[in-house]
Amino acid sequence: MYRKNVLSAVLALGLLTTMSAQAEVVFAQANFLLNKNQLSAVNYRGKGTNIPVGAKVEVLKRDDDEVRCKVVDSGAEFRFVTHRSLGKPIAVLFAGFFAKDDPAARIAALSPEDQKQVRAGELARGMSREAVLLALGPPPPHRTPSYQSNRWTYWSSKLSTFEVVFGEDGKVASFSNEPVAAPAPTPAPAEKFFHATANFHFEEGTVSWVNYLKGPILPFNTRVEVLDKGSSKVKFKVVDSGQEFVFENDSRSGADTWKLFQAAFAPEDQASKLEALTAEDRKKVSASEVEPGMSRAAVRMAWGPPPPHETPSFDSSTWTYWKTKLSKVHVKFGKDDKVASIE
Incomplete structure (x- = not known):
């Protein structure tokens, strides 16, 4: 009986170990903000509970419209949700937020000042595109379809945006929560x-x-x-x-x-x-x-x-x-x- 119990315990432990090994664990590729245990693919940059860059996250369940996750260190569970205006599958959007590669090497390749801003999740003039991406995460693709754009538009809330403007050297030239000045009106088209x-x-x-x-x-x-x-x-x-x-x-x-x-x-x-x-x-x-x-x-x-x-x-x-x-x-x-x- 004793041997049978030991064998059962060993088998159970092996099963748990196998299940644990199969768990999908990814790393936060930037600092992200949770709002009511939800992380939107719009990547709102207002208020919320911070998931720090490099945090380990376990994927609990993937669906067509959301990905359920858990922060490994804290045990906090949250939902990653998309928005139809973004125009991309949720799996593609999720990969921009969480990936199997630890971002530590990317952060280490930055200048000391950029590393400081990334860890703080803050913007500063002179930051590289890579540093902004690691600090704030990806800007929503429906307004910033390319990271090579000189302007990245983020949302502070559903009704408020701000822009990060890059200079010719690829470094942050300015950023603001204030509306960007509108360009001068263009002439009326030939077809009127x-x-x-x-x-x-x-x-x-x-x-x-x-x-x-x-x-x-x-x-x-x-x-x-x-x-x-x-x-x-x-x-x-x-x-x-x-x-x-x-x-x-x-x-x-x-x-x-x-x-x-x-x-x-x-x-x-x-x-x-x-x-x-x-x-x-x-x-x-x-x-x-x-x-x-x-x-x-x-x-x-x-x-x-x-x-x-x-x-x-x-x-x-x-x-x-x-x-x-x-x-x-x-x-x-x-x-x-x-x-x-x-x-």
């Missing part, structure tokens, strides 16, 4: 007449890039004239009435103002696109209504393009619109590319 590609709501003469589904409407195919083009606004007027409007963008969109305007207003007359729809869909577009059974093209004309930070692709099975700043509408498409439900 455009047509509304959808029904667009406006409020007090402003058409928002979010396209809130409330307020008076500029009807589909309304012909407009561009008066001025700026970094965050495009001023235009309706040709028939002479009424002036402003198309307004802000930092939340993560997109160029002129590109957003061109998605809303096109040089080509849109009448033929409307005629290509079914009679029922044309009726709904004219009424600015969306109902089950409508095609994607009809929804696009009735309500306009969904804001890109929530619906980065028109091929998505769900398009998210805003009724107000606090109320969303989800248009879900079936396999036949027709509206299946509106929630």
